[in-house]
Amino acid sequence: MSVALPRIDAIRDAAARIAPHAVVTPVMRNARLDALAGAQLFFKCENLQRGGAFKFRGACNAVWSLSDDEAARGVVTHSSGNHGNALAIAASTRGIPAHVVVPEGAVKAKLEAIEQAGAVLHRCAPNTPAREAAAAEVQRQTGADLVHPYADTRVMAGQGTLVLELLNQAGDLDIIVTPVGGGGLAAGCAIAAHALDSSIQMIAAEPEGADDAAQSLAQGSRIAGITANTICDGLRTLIGESNFEALQQHGTQVVTVSDDEVVAAMKTLWRELKLVIEPSSATVFAAVLKRPEQFAGKRVGLVLTGGNVDLEALPF
């Protein structure tokens, strides 16, 4: 499914649209982490966003982009967790129904949060065709608007708003590192960053066990599928078509990291920043530690994407 990439105007519109509802998340610095990395690190704390993840930005932009008639029929999505939770909360800000199709095996803490936010859960098998079919069935029955987790112009624009904030808070940056899964964040952030400063190097951190973006960039075309095997539950999806094109257009480099590197980075971030972040968020710091020569002396923005973890099932 190919969708239009948002332009910077759409990202600025999204920023205004979500402002009444979203948190301007803080940017944290840490002297010990700077010393470890040999760089100046600016951590954009989207784990402190509503719903505990950056996903609220895109979902909120989509919900508030609807006409009143469209909104009244509700919204639907399929999501392993954070996007579903975000859409449920975003729908609640407008008082409209939300339906979330969740694959079996999703993180329990995330499912509970989605239900708490008032959405209707629909279970399905843990693969992309099953998710899309279940969402289509809900659409057919309710007329709800599909808000895709990443292959959606409104969602990409919403995610890009965090870079507008980050550059405003941190000043000029040489590099911005985001995780990459479906690529809504990586695409939105690249578009926003380069509209403001075309010299910023965009880097996408990807788990080795779901390295379709890295493989796709290496072969110059999007690979058809992966069997994801990684602790990073938010990054197991195949990158979207348009999202992949955005990575190519913006010269985004992918750095792959092992699950062991992710867990080590996660522990270091918890210990030093005192923040609860989920494994997907730790990929960005793991990437910096893996390529010290690339980051040495640079001003680096790192997007900590979310903090929704099962506290009873921590990987350490």
Next chain:
Amino acid sequence: MSVALPRIDAIRDAAARIAPHAVVTPVMRNARLDALAGAQLFFKCENLQRGGAFKFRGACNAVWSLSDDEAARGVVTHSSGNHGNALAIAASTRGIPAHVVVPEGAVKAKLEAIEQAGAVLHRCAPNTPAREAAAAEVQRQTGADLVHPYADTRVMAGQGTLVLELLNQAGDLDIIVTPVGGGGLAAGCAIAAHALDSSIQMIAAEPEGADDAAQSLAQGSRIAGITANTICDGLRTLIGESNFEALQQHGTQVVTVSDDEVVAAMKTLWRELKLVIEPSSATVFAAVLKRPEQFAGKRVGLVLTGGNVDLEALPF
């Protein structure tokens, strides 16, 4: 050991003295936690303070109160962790030696942090007489200034600075809840709060397994000793004499909470706030949940005192 309580002028001086070195920690709000408590909660995030705990405030004030000659001989303390770490970091901001006497059994993460900050560790048995004797021996050998964890006017003044910030950030509050161990925080905060607004109710949260402050207030005089048995490793000390007098003078109420209540509160705070906080910090929210009628509808400041935990030894 009785020491003078600080006046508000000393707390204001401390705020100016530590400003170049300390973090103005954020105050966080959370709609779900407000709903759980039936109150408006303002979380003062001292886990995001330098060294991961409020203790840096008092230690920093003490270090920068010394004359150059005094400072050159260094500082010494005895501490189960956070104060020792804080003093080590504070000493490093002035480039002077720090000696920390640590009892056997202290949290490993805290000891590592103290060494990382450049202090010299001195081990001793885990009881107050052994700690004081070891610190006195270091003083004798080095001429270092003793910066007691709580029975120290400069330390109490430094801890009180967080209330100046909190009231500036949150506006008027009806109640402020701090944990109580040695009582430097509870005393300093009460003095600062009542200098600004005498109507604020001060509440001290204390673990049932180290409830000497509660017992002392109940009988009207300070009890002679306790055998502490609580997960709250920062709150196992007996309250200081002057600190206890401050609690009496300021009408501080003590609310005791069980370790089970602390662990449940800790999990809830981690999940909702996405902050790593240590068990001692969770006592304040546990106290609010335990006495809902007392907090209903109030504007309540809660001091999250620190975030230094062994990630390999979490209580859940």
